[in-house]
Amino acid sequence: MSRDTPPDVEAQFDALLAARSGPERVRMMSEMFDMARALVLADLRRTRGSMTEAEVRQALFERLYHDDFDEEERRRILERLGEHAAE
Numbered sequence: 001m002s003r004d005t006p007p008d009v010e011a012q013f014d015a016l017l018a019a020r021s022g023p024e025r026v027r028m029m030s031e032m033f034d035m036a037r038a039l040v041l042a043d044l045r046r047t048r049g050s051m052t053e054a055e056v057r058q059a060l061f062e063r064l065y066h067d068d069f070d071e072e073e074r075r076r077i078l079e080r081l082g083e084h085a086a087e
Contacts, residue, residue, distance in 0.1 A: 037060070037064075040060060040063050040064065041056065041060060044056065044063065054081060054083075055082075057081040057082075058078050058081045058082055061077060061081055062074075062078070065077075
């Protein structure tokens with residue numbers, strides 16, 4: 001991945017982030033994940049059209065976590081996501 005942020009700006013950003021409390025950093029991380037999830041969901045709905053809730057869960061899992069699991073584990077997770085309705 002190329003880095004386009006000058007080192008001094010990155011150091012300043014890191015210092016600002018480090019100055020925040022643990023709960024503030026967790027909140028920020030959670031908000032960033034929620035935004036990323038919303039963007040992925042919007043793209044999935046735009047590119048794939050109508051999907052069931054199970055298909056949405058499976059597609060979201062594939063997009064976010066595909067490389068984190070081996071083929072067998074990924075297959076089991078996708079199967080479970082297809083079986084259970086969201087609560």
